[in-house]
Amino acid sequence: MQTQFSLTALADPEMAQSEKILRTCVHCGFCLATCPTYLLTANELDSPRGRIYLIKEMFEKNVSADPRTTYHIDRCLSCLSCMTTCPSSVDYMHLVDHARAFIEETASRSISQxxxxxxxxxxxxxxxxxxxxxxxxxxxxxxxxxxxxxxxxxxSPLPKKLPPPSLADRPQIIPAQGDRRMRVALLSGCAQTVIDTTINEATIRLLTRFGAEVIILEGVGCCGAVAHHLGKVEQSYQLARSNIKAWKHEIDTAGLDYIVVNASGCGTTIKDYKFLFREDPEMREGAAAVSERAVDISEVINKLDYKNTQEMPKLRVAYHSACSLQHGQKITHEPYDLIERAGFEAMAVPEGHICCGSAGTYNLLQPELSQQLLQRKLANINSLNPHIIAAGNFGCMMHIATQSQVPVMHLVELLDWASGGPKPQSLGF
Ligand code: SF4
Ligand code: SF4
Incomplete structure (x- = not known):
């Protein structure tokens, strides 16, 4: 794609990066078929290619974002399905991240928005x-x-009951059972620690049972993804900086093999710290060290040679592959392998590449499109007649559970159960 950016605009490294990305798009349109919003609306401006044109125009003018561009970029889920499909490897993620930041800074929004x-x-x-x-x-x-x-x-998406704060989320070191095979830091997260404390508890049991020493560090909190996807760059960087400093200090002093993340939306962001701080001389090295050690829980459990230790009931598990895991981190087969190794039947959901509509705060800010995607996801899941729905991202779990008759749980709860942990509370039978 040809671009016409002014030299002044190109002096900004973010703008120069976006211009480079725009030039890789050959406007072939392959991405349209797998874009959830285009599937719902059939509007070119709700497709990746349409959004790329809108972003190009906005950056070329380099004034304030117009209402049409703001509207269609806001409707993008950042699901990154288009990146999986694109034959030209267009880096849509960094392009739309920059567009959201530009819009947040320049667009005029209503007071309620x-x-x-x-x-x-x-x-x-x-x-x-x-x-x-x-x-x-x-x-x-x-x-x-x-x-x-x-x-x-x-x-409506809020849970009816809240658990008390969990001891598992306090700063501490939890020793490995038996010989220590690795030393890992766990990201406890933010919203997840308020709504569902069982995920981190199961993660810690699982990691320590298979030989990992687990550290929860003081100073580590939200990964910054929520603010980042809302275009609030400085706020997201502040949160990321605090995490990088705490983890980098631990890497330099006691050593860390991995930084384990059990919410794939956060994992995608932490793996991207290296890119986000590439121009920051103070943070660059720490950010790279953190991103290089960041792993999804399914990756690290695979490295620890997971196996079950007890006979499990023959339950059918529909695995919902979160977009951030399959498109953002390109982790596709590990969760299915682990479910089978735990002794369950792993089932791939039809149209599994299409987002469930959760997408961070999307379900709250774009409820209509989000609900249409949720209904489509539930119809696909229910066609499998599963006993359980498993996922690797808390946001998707919560969103799907609002309207599912089938119990929804995190992958780690199943793996923990099959290797000696308690039966997941949400199972209900
Ligand atoms: S598939 Fe890739 S190259 Fe083709 S239009 Fe979409 S983003 Fe551009
Ligand atoms: S990120 Fe998802 S919703 Fe946004 S343009 Fe790409 S496929 Fe469509």
Whole structure:
């Protein structure tokens, strides 16, 4: 694709990077067939190719983002399905990340839109505040029917009950059982520690059982993905910097083999720290060290030669492959192998490359498209008649569970159960 950027624009490294990406698109349109929003609307501007044209125009003008561009970029899930399909390896992820940051800085949004985006970026990365807000929201829930539609769409995905904070999420060192085979840091996360504490508890049992010493570090918190996908660059960098400093200090002092992430949305962002801080002389080295050690839990459990230790009931497990895992991190077969090795039947969901509509805060900010994608995902899952739905990303789990009759759980809960841990609470039978 030909571009016409001014020399002044190209002096900005972010702009120069985006211009380079734009030039790799040959506008063949192969990506349209696998783009969830294009499948729903059949509108070229809701497709990757259409969005690439809008971004090109916006960056070439290099003034403020217009309402049409803002509208169609906001409707993009950042699911990265287009990157898996693209034969020219167009780096859509970094292009749309830059576009979101540019829009956040220059577009004029309504007060209610700004308020929603600011409030999400403020609350979700802070577990204490998020817990307090959820407790408050529980008082309002019985009166949902009387509230405006846009407030109802915020309340409906929330869980009915909150667990107490888990001891597993406190800074600590949990020794390996038997001989230590590796030393890993675990990202506890932010929203996940408030809503579902069983995931980190199962992850720690699983890692230590197979010989990993697990460290939860002080100073590590939200990975910054929520703010990053809302285009709030400085906020996301602040969170990332704190994580990088804490992990880099541990790497330099006691050593870390891996940084384990059990929420694939966060994993994709942490693996990208190296790129995000490439121009930052102070953080560059630490960011690279962190990204090079970041692994999804399914990768590290494979390295630890996972096997089950008890006979499992013959349950059919529909595995929902999160977009951040399959398209963002290109991890595709490991979770299925692990489910089979645990003693269950692993089932691939038809149209598995299509997003469930969760996509970070997308389900809250774009409820209509998100619900259409959820219904499509549930129909595909239910066609398998599974006993269990498993996933590797907390956001997808929560979104699917809002309307699923089939129990939804994290992959680690199944692996933990089959190797000596407790039966997952959410199983319900
Ligand atoms: S498939 Fe790749 S090269 Fe073709 S239009 Fe889409 S992004 Fe551009
Ligand atoms: S990231 Fe997903 S929703 Fe966005 S353009 Fe690509 S395929 Fe479509």
């Amino acid at each position: 700004r308020f929603k985006r600011d409030i999400l970026a403020f609350i979700l990365p802070r577990p204490k505040i998020f817990r307090a807000v959820l407790r408050l929201a529980h008082f309002i829930m019985p009166f949902q029917a009387y509230l405006p539609k846009n407030i109802r769409s915020f309340l």
